[in-house]
Structures are given as structure tokens and as C-alpha cells.
Amino acid sequence: MKRREFLKTSGIVTAGSILPMSLIEVAFADNADGTKSDENFTFAVISDAHLQQIKGTKFVRNWDMGLKRAVAECNMMNPKPDFVLFGGDLGQLGKAAEIDHGAEILSALRSPVKMMLGEHDYYLDLGEHWMNRFGDPYYSFDHKGVHIVVLNSILVDEKWINKWKDPMERMQTMAGLDDPNGSPFMVGLKQREWLKKDLEKVSKDTPLIVFSHSPLQKIYKGWNFWTDDAELVQDILKPFKKVNVIYAHVHQVQYNKIGNIAFNSVMSTAWPWPYPKTYAKEPSYVPKLTVEMNRADPFFERDGTGWQMINVHTGRVDMNFILPHNQNRIVAYNEKTGRPEDVEFQNKERIPPQIHY
Amino acid sequence: MKKIKLTYLLIGLSVGLYAAPLGLPEVPVPADNPQTEAKIKLGDMLYHDPRFSRDGKVSCATCHAREKAFTDHLPVSKGFTDEKGTRVGTRNAPTVINAAYYTSQFWDGRVPSLEEQAKFPPINPVEGGLHSWDELVGMLKKDDFYKKEFEKVFGIKSSEITIDHFIKAIASFERTLISGNSKFDRFMYGGDKNALNEQEKRGLEVFLGQGRCVSCHTISQTHAIFTDNQFHNLGVGFKALQGKSEKVASEYLHKLAMHKKKLKKSAGKEIANHAADDLVLADKKFSELGRLAITHEVDDMGAFKTPTLRNIAKTAPYMHDGSLKTLIEVVEWYNFGGKLNPDDPDTPFLDGGIRPLNLSGQQVLDLVAFMKALTSPEFENVKEPK
Numbered sequence: 001m002k003r004r005e006f007l008k009t010s011g012i013v014t015a016g017s018i019l020p021m022s023l024i025e026v027a028f029a030d031n032a033d034g035t036k037s038d039e040n041f042t043f044a045v046i047s048d049a050h051l052q053q054i055k056g057t058k059f060v061r062n063w064d065m066g067l068k069r070a071v072a073e074c075n076m077m078n079p080k081p082d083f084v085l086f087g088g089d090l091g092q093l094g095k096a097a098e099i100d101h102g103a104e105i106l107s108a109l110r111s112p113v114k115m116m117l118g119e120h121d122y123y124l125d126l127g128e129h130w131m132n133r134f135g136d137p138y139y140s141f142d143h144k145g146v147h148i149v150v151l152n153s154i155l156v157d158e159k160w161i162n163k164w165k166d167p168m169e170r171m172q173t174m175a176g177l178d179d180p181n182g183s184p185f186m187v188g189l190k191q192r193e194w195l196k197k198d199l200e201k202v203s204k205d206t207p208l209i210v211f212s213h214s215p216l217q218k219i220y221k222g223w224n225f226w227t228d229d230a231e232l233v234q235d236i237l238k239p240f241k242k243v244n245v246i247y248a249h250v251h252q253v254q255y256n257k258i259g260n261i262a263f264n265s266v267m268s269t270a271w272p273w274p275y276p277k278t279y280a281k282e283p284s285y286v287p288k289l290t291v292e293m294n295r296a297d298p299f300f301e302r303d304g305t306g307w308q309m310i311n312v313h314t315g316r317v318d319m320n321f322i323l324p325h326n327q328n329r330i331v332a333y334n335e336k337t338g339r340p341e342d343v344e345f346q347n348k349e350r351i352p353p354q355i356h357y
Numbered sequence: 358m359k360k361i362k363l364t365y366l367l368i369g370l371s372v373g374l375y376a377a378p379l380g381l382p383e384v385p386v387p388a389d390n391p392q393t394e395a396k397i398k399l400g401d402m403l404y405h406d407p408r409f410s411r412d413g414k415v416s417c418a419t420c421h422a423r424e425k426a427f428t429d430h431l432p433v434s435k436g437f438t439d440e441k442g443t444r445v446g447t448r449n450a451p452t453v454i455n456a457a458y459y460t461s462q463f464w465d466g467r468v469p470s471l472e473e474q475a476k477f478p479p480i481n482p483v484e485g486g487l488h489s490w491d492e493l494v495g496m497l498k499k500d501d502f503y504k505k506e507f508e509k510v511f512g513i514k515s516s517e518i519t520i521d522h523f524i525k526a527i528a529s530f531e532r533t534l535i536s537g538n539s540k541f542d543r544f545m546y547g548g549d550k551n552a553l554n555e556q557e558k559r560g561l562e563v564f565l566g567q568g569r570c571v572s573c574h575t576i577s578q579t580h581a582i583f584t585d586n587q588f589h590n591l592g593v594g595f596k597a598l599q600g601k602s603e604k605v606a607s608e609y610l611h612k613l614a615m616h617k618k619k620l621k622k623s624a625g626k627e628i629a630n631h632a633a634d635d636l637v638l639a640d641k642k643f644s645e646l647g648r649l650a651i652t653h654e655v656d657d658m659g660a661f662k663t664p665t666l667r668n669i670a671k672t673a674p675y676m677h678d679g680s681l682k683t684l685i686e687v688v689e690w691y692n693f694g695g696k697l698n699p700d701d702p703d704t705p706f707l708d709g710g711i712r713p714l715n716l717s718g719q720q721v722l723d724l725v726a727f728m729k730a731l732t733s734p735e736f737e738n739v740k741e742p743k
Contacts, residue, residue: 305553
């Protein structure tokens with residue numbers, strides 16, 4: 001039975017039906033002797049819900065509906081994901097009411113839930129309420145032969161934290177994606193030391209999956225598609241043969257490979273962000289927008305949002321992006337070329353690496 | 358006045374074969390089933406002939422009756438009757454008027470054409486209840502009148518009649534059930550600025566603007582078919598699945614696989630969506646899976662096809678399950694973002710286009726008045742169901 005099937009039934013392939021059959025076979029190859037490979041498993045990532053309180057028990061309906069839909073769809077998966085990671089930014093302005101509201105919606109998930117912290121959960125009370133609810137913001141665990149690390153990558157220096165007249169001003173500054181008064185994210189020395197120590201006991205052959213809210217690679221500083229000490233974290237991960245970094249925050253599909261580290265991003269359930277200008281290969285002559293245009297189809301509120309089912313096989317991850325009313329996308333690890341590739345939309349030529357951030 | 362109506366009536370009946378009425382595009386006709394006068398006449402007869410059912414009393418016209426604007430005015434349709442009683446389906450009979458413009462048929466779009474649509478009701482276990490298409494074709498082959506007609510229309514011997522000839526004739530007839538030329542059409546496409554009254558014009562504004570109706574019930578510069586031919590979850594029927602979507606979907610797919618096997622064994626081959634046709638009309642909870650029952654995609658959970666709005670005032674009750682009795686109720690449903698009571702829960706699968714509209718009472722009434730201006734002259738006299 002193929003693991004990627006929704007609603008398992010005899011011979012009906014659904015989500016996998018847009019994948020070439022051969023690739024499914026590779027992805028779900030059992031051991032040569034016919035027994036199930038223990039290294040294969042499936043988990044889900046739901047992320048960037050940005051639930052926003054309007055007043056009292058009233059929340060922005062659009063963001064609520066996005067998270068509820070992802071939860072309901074995730075519950076329809078069969079076999080069930082081994083766990084669901086929530087990728088951070090549960091609330092919009094870090095309020096206790098937002099985080100509690102999110103916890104309530106996530107409680108409908110019928111798989112174990114792992115939590116990651118985002119900047120929107122943090123910069124009001126410096127994560128106090130979030131940590132009371134969900135525990136440590138960085139931790140690791142082992143699952144079916146894979147070592148999994150969850151980092152808190154959205155820290156900034158003390159000086160920035162203390163420069164605001166009140167916590168809400170700080171939160172609102174950080175909540176603006178392109179606010180020039182923001183500050184670059186980092187994992188920080190303390191966590192890097194912890195990570196080194198955590199990985200000491202792990203064999204270099206053990207596949208790693210590292211979750212971070214912000215990209216553990218430098219894409220665009222202006223929007224914090226960025227972690228300031230990304231190279232230092234990458235250095236810690238470098239000795240391991242198979243490393244997969246999965247990050248949130250960007251609300252769009254991104255993938256990359258640096259050395260042994262494959263990078264994948266996840267979608268938001270709330271809204272899509274545009275691609276940053278550092279991604280452009282040609283100069284853009286589109287006039288600078290002064291009018292809001294938050295998605296291609298403004299009528300359909302879920303356009304450009306989604307969540308993801310992720311297959312882990314032989315230590316690498318295949319991202320299945322579940323995109324409402326849009327063609328689902330699959331960014332799978334290609335063993336031959338040794339990098340993640342979009343199964344359907346991969347540019348035939350290698351896209352040249354960016355030369356500036 | 359009477360004379361004018363009669364003229365419209367004649368126009369309404371004579372189109373289809375050659376020209377589309379005001380407000381509608383040319384009728385798409387498949388290359389392998391061209392329209393001919395004789396075929397249309399044969400299709401008309403087959404459409405109205407109740408013999409192709411287990412009790413000899415159910416024809417296409419039973420649920421799609423001309424005098425009821427080609428519906429049955431029931432919440433959900435009724436099939437044949439035997440000692441166990443009358444079979445009852447799970448879905449509201451959509452009107453056949455202008456069905457020729459849909460790019461898929463049935464509420465869940467499980468077949469691509471009028472031809473394929475006509476195939477299933479005679480043998481569906483809660484509709485016609487015949488055991489097989491062979492049984493139906495056998496009846497045709499034994500009937501002297503039909504033998505002659507099929508020979509005349511298709512140029513075949515009676516021994517060569519198949520179910521495909523039967524469905525082609527019916528589909529050809531249905532392609533003549535084309536009706537435009539409503540007050541809206543005369544206003545929008547006929548250059549008559551007085552065809553709509555002030556309230557109806559205000560209703561059109563709501564339809565195009567704050568009501569956001571036109572996003573799915575489409576209107577173009579030259580014509581209006583009032584459907585995007587897509588599938589949307591409006592929250593209708595949600596209660597039947599609330600909290601058990603996953604269980605029902607799994608059970609459905611399991612039963613579907615078994616039923617497919619059974620049908621394949623008895624027919625010798627697999628007919629696309631035959632098994633789905635049986636299951637969704639027999640079981641309310643399976644019906645509510647909507648388009649998912651066909652595509653098996655979670656994205657299609659509880660999604661149903663956008664129906665045309667033409668002659669909508671004459672085709673109550675509304676929605677795929679006939680659960681809304683009046684147009685006012687329908688507009689209220691949309692106004693509250695997919696429910697009649699604002700405190701009811703939303704289905705998590707609700708279409709992203711459905712959200713509260715904040716229409717005023719006056720706007721609701723205006724919108725209903727506009728929808729009543731979508732009635733074609735030839736159906737103006739259809740009595741609205743009580």
C-alpha cells in the first residue's frame with residue numbers, strides 16, 4: 001500500500017496521482033526482502049496561521065478558516081501522519097487569547113502535535129504564554145531512525161528587545177514583514193551550543209530533520225527571510241550525511257541545497273507572501289504597488305495558502321504541498337541529482353545560485 | 358399581452374436546433390451526435406416514456422417535468438415503487454433547461470455529457486430500477502414503433518440498437534431545452550433599458566457587487582450561463598457529516614471498491630462512475646461527500662456544481678439537497694456565510710469564496726427580485742411550488 005494515498009482504499013491513488021508512478025515506487029520502496037522499511041514515515045506541517053483577535057472571542061474569520069481547513073484535511077489522511085508539526089506564528093500579535101484560540105483549533109488534530117515558535121508568538125511577552133502552553137521552544141527527539149530538532153530561530157539581540165516604549169509596540173514592529181525597524185533573526189550562541197551538544201550523541205549516518213521558523217539560509221534580509229547566524233548553524237549540521245531543514249515564515253514554496261543540507265519551506269494557512277526581489281532573475285518593471293493585492297484570486301480566500309504532508313524515505317524528505325483549489329505541488333528529493341526538485345515545475349536548467357542577499 | 362407571450366413561447370420552442378435565444382451562446386453539440394429533427398422527436402418520446410423503469414411508471418419527465426420547469430418541485434426525487442414502497446433519492450432534481458451548457462452533468466459532475474447522464478437514471482437502484490442496460494435495449498428491440506424510429510434516425514437494424522442510440526436521442530432532445538430571453542436578457546443584451554424595473558436593477562447591482570454572486574454564477578459581455586461549471590462547498594448538508602467526514606469518506610471508498618468489483622463482474626467491464634452513481638443516490642451521508650465521491654480529493658469535500666440561475670424562481674426547492682425552500686432563504690444562507698443561523702458552526706471545508714456578505718434586508722429583497730427577472734417567457738406560467 002502506498003503511503004501517500006489519502007483515504008486509503010484499494011487501488012485508488014489520489015494525492016500521488018500527479019506523481020509519476022516510478023517516483024512513488026522509489027519514495028516508498030520497501031526493503032529488498034519485502035518487509036516494510038522502518039525509515040519510511042509520514043508527518044505533516046501546518047504553519048503560519050496568524051490567528052488575530054479582533055475583540056473578546058471574535059477573531060479574524062479568514063485566518064481561522066485557513067487553520068481549521070488544514071486541520072480537517074490533515075485528519076482525513078490515511079495513514080495518519082506520525083506527527084504534525086506546527087511551524088510557528090500561531091497568533092498574529094502574540095496575545096494569550098490568540099495562542100489559546102490556536103491551541104483549541106489544533107486540539108482537533110488526531111495525530112500527536114509538535115510545536116515551534118514564531119516571531120508573532122514571541123515579541124509581545126517574549127514567549128512567556130507560549131512556553132507556558134507548549135513548553136520549551138527548542139528541543140529534539142528521535143523518530144524511526146531519524147533525529148529531529150526543533151529550533152527557536154527568531155531571536156534578536158537584547159538591545160533591540162529593550163528599545164521599545166511598550167511590548168505591543170515591539171510586537172507590532174516585528175509583525176510588519178518589511179518594517180525597516182525590525183531586526184535580523186538568529187538562533188544565538190546558547191542554542192548553537194545546545195545543538196552541538198545534542199548532536200554529539202548522534203551518529204553521522206543518522207538522518208537529521210531540523211525545523212526552524214525562519215530560513216536557516218540567507219534569502220532576503222529586508223523581510224527576515226534570513227537567519228543571521230545561518231552559516232554557523234549550517235557548520236554544526238555539515239558533518240552529517242543527510243540533513244533536511246524545513247522552515248516556515250516565508251509563506252511560499254522554496255527549496256535549495258547547500259552541501260549535504262536540503263532546504264524546504266512550507267506554506268501558510270493564512271496568506272501568501274510574494275517572492276522577494278532577490279529571487280528575480282530579470283529586472284522587474286512592475287510599478288511599485290501602493291494598493292494591497294494579497295493573492296492572485298482575491299475572491300477565493302484560500303488561494304495561495306496550504307499545508308504539507310511530508311514523506312521521509314531513506315533519510316530524505318518529499319514535500320507534498322496541499323493547496324486548496326490549486327494543483328498540489330510536490331518537491332521531492334531526487335536521489336540522482338542529489339537535491340530537492342519540483343516534480344512538475346522544475347526548471348530544466350539549473351537555476352543559478354543567487355549572488356546577493 | 359397574451360399575443361406577446363405566445364410569440365416568446367414560439368421562439369423558445371423553435372430555438373435549439375439552429376439559433377440560441379437572447380442571452381445565451383450557441384448550444385455545444387458533440388461531433389458524434391449531430392442534431393436532427395427526427396432524432397430530437399425520438400428523444401422527446403423516449404424522455405417521456407415511463408416504460409424504461411421497473412414499475413413502468415418512471416420516465417425522465419417524472420423528475421424533470423416541463424410543467425414544473427423541468428424539475429419535480431420536490432426536495433429530493435422519487436424513483437420507482439414496488440412492494441417495499443417508493444424509492445427516494447438523496448438529491449434535488451436540477452432543471453434540464455439549459456443543461457446543455459454544463460461541462461459536466463449531475464451535482465457532482467460525475468459524467469461529462471448529456472449523453473452519459475441519460476445512461477444512469479433508468480438503471481439506478483433508487484430511480485428507474487432496471488437491472489441493466491440490456492434490459493432497456495431489449496424493450497426497444499421488441500417495440501415495433503421504436504424499431505422503425507431507430508432505423509429511420511440512426512439507419513440501423515433493430516438488432517443493432519444499443520444503449521448509445523438511446524442516450525444520443527435523449528441528449529439531442531435535451532439540447533433543444535434552451536431558454537433565455539428573460540427580462541434580464543432584454544435589459545442586458547437586448548438594449549431595452551426598461552426591461553428591468555428599479556428594484557431589479559438594484560438587485561443586479563447586488564448580484565455584481567456586494568453579493569459577489571457573479572464570481573460563480575457568471576455573466577459575460579455577450580451572454581450569461583450563470584455557472585462557472587466548478588464545484589464549491591457552501592456548507593449545505595454539512596450537518597450530515599459534522600465530526601465524521603473522515604469516517605464517512607473512508608466507508609464510502611471502501612464500499613465503492615466493493616461495489617465496483619460487483620458491477621464489473623456482472624457487466625464484464627467497468628463503466629466510469631457507475632458504482633458512484635449507485636452509492637451517492639442511495640445514501641444521504643455518501644451524497645454529502647459531493648465532488649469528493651468522484652475525485653477522492655479532500656479539496657472537493659462537500660463541493661457541488663454551480664447550477665445555472667435561469668428560471669430559478671420556478672425551480673424551488675433549492676440546493677443539492679433541496680433543503681432551502683425559498684429564494685429568500687437561499688440569499689440569507691449566503692448572507693450569513695453558508696448558514697441560516699449566524700451562530701451555527703462553519704464546515705472547515707467551506708469554500709474560501711463563501712463569507713458573510715452583510716447585505717441589508719432591502720438588498721436581500723432586491724437580489725430576490727433580480728433572480729425572479731431571470732425567468733424565460735415560456736416558463737412564466739409555471740406555478741411556483743408551495
